[in-house]
Amino acid sequence: MEYLEKHSTEMHKILFTGLDTAGKSSIIYALKREFSQIINIEPTKGISRRIYRLLDNEISEWDLGGQEKYRISYLKNPNVYFDGTEVAIYVIDVLNNARISESLSYLKDVLYQFNTLKIKPPINVLFHKCDPNIIRSKANEIDNTIEDLTKQIKEIAKNSELHFFRTSIFDLYSIMSTISEILLQLYPKAQLVQKAIKEFAKKLNCQGLLIIDNNSIIIGSFFENDSAKFLLQESIQYFLTLNDCFLKLGKSDEDDQILAQKLGYHFLFKSILLKEGDSPYHFSIIKEHNPYELYFIKNEIQTFVERLIDIIKR
Numbered sequence: 204m205e206y207l208e209k210h211s212t213e214m215h216k217i218l219f220t221g222l223d224t225a226g227k228s229s230i231i232y233a234l235k236r237e238f239s240q241i242i243n244i245e246p247t248k249g250i251s252r253r254i255y256r257l258l259d260n261e262i263s264e265w266d267l268g269g270q271e272k273y274r275i276s277y278l279k280n281p282n283v284y285f286d287g288t289e290v291a292i293y294v295i296d297v298l299n300n301a302r303i304s305e306s307l308s309y310l311k312d313v314l315y316q317f318n319t320l321k322i323k324p325p326i327n328v329l330f331h332k333c334d335p336n337i338i339r340s341k342a343n344e345i346d347n348t349i350e351d352l353t354k355q356i357k358e359i360a361k362n363s364e365l366h367f368f369r370t371s372i373f374d375l376y377s378i379m380s381t382i383s384e385i386l387l388q389l390y391p392k393a394q395l396v397q398k399a400i401k402e403f404a405k406k407l408n409c410q411g412l413l414i415i416d417n418n419s420i421i422i423g424s425f426f427e428n429d430s431a432k433f434l435l436q437e438s439i440q441y442f443l444t445l446n447d448c449f450l451k452l453g454k455s456d457e458d459d460q461i462l463a464q465k466l467g468y469h470f471l472f473k474s475i476l477l478k479e480g481d482s483p484y485h486f487s488i489i490k491e492h493n494p495y496e497l498y499f500i501k502n503e504i505q506t507f508v509e510r511l512i513d514i515i516k517r
């Protein structure tokens with residue numbers, strides 16, 4: 204239980220930037236599952252910072268409010284705001300055509316600052332507000348906007364490592380998977396963890412397994428087929444929310460789990476503490492065959508958690 208104290212923790216600076224109203228803070232609230240905050244969201248005044256743990260590292264997350272007056276001050280003081288950035292997340296509102304050129308121009312300014320500071324963080328561009336209902340009704344229009352933007356960004360940032368994603372707060376999984384992929388780039392052990400998760404899923408003979416930390420970061424996943432993938436991805440936010448409800452009621456017990464069943468699919472959701480006083484990890488499992496084995500896999504999960512601790516501290 205002392206390994207985390209002994210183990211040296213690395214701190215990584217993650218920068219969220221982009222114009223005002225792009226949706227940066229909403230993405231962060233969505234990861235924290237604080238949906239009621241998104242409805243009444245106010246523009247971020249200056250920077251909002253938080254520090255959280257990811258596996259055995261620490262993430263220092265900087266959300267730079269994007270109103271013009273703040274952008275001017277960041278660009279004037281790049282040492283304070285941009286220096287030390289290991290990963291940049293640049294959020295663009297794809298529904299706001301009128302401000303796309305302004306957004307590209309600010310991206311240029313940000314890249315210029317990285318260049319001056321002699322740092323080369325990967326640039327992760329989020330084409331945000333790709334809401335499921337809009338994608339259905341205006342698919343071509345959005346695709347064209349994104350295609351055009353991608354071309355322009357590749358030109359502007361031709362010396363940077365670039366990654367592109369489509370996100371919407373109305374598709375929580377798009378946010379979870381995007382931010383997880385971005386953050387796990389920092390973590391070389393992520394592949395070992397993923398391999399162990401796959402082996403564990405095979406051992407359980409389940410069709411899908413999703414392991415998420417308390418900040419909604421997907422530590423690893425396994426899906427045997429598309430329906431298992433779809434069902435686990437879509438259901439995870441409801442299990443997390445139901446779990447949060449019990450925590451708000453002050454009710455939790457080490458042995459508790461949520462079980463659900465429909466049309467031959469059996470779901471098990473269980474929260475596990477790797478370490479006393481730490482935040483929990485959430486396991487979501489789907490099984491089609493021998494579902495009753497699900498009731499008896501507590502020991503298997505515990506053994507797997509020990510293996511996970513072993514990989515993380517190594």
Ligand SMILES: Nc1nc2c(ncn2[C@@H]2O[C@H](COP(=O)(O)OP(=O)(O)OP(=O)(O)O)[C@@H](O)[C@H]2O)c(=O)[nH]1
Nearest residue numbers: 223224225226227228229246247268269332371372
């Ligand atoms: N349709 C849609 N609206 C969104 C989405 N994400 C955020 N919004 C809305 O966009 C508005 C601005 O969101 P914020 O998260 O405050 O934007 P921000 O980038 O943090 O803005 P600043 O703090 O001023 O830099 C809010 O009204 C959100 O509800 C999304 O995925 N789809």
Ligand SMILES: [Mg+2]
Nearest residue numbers: 228246247268
């Ligand atoms: Mg904000």
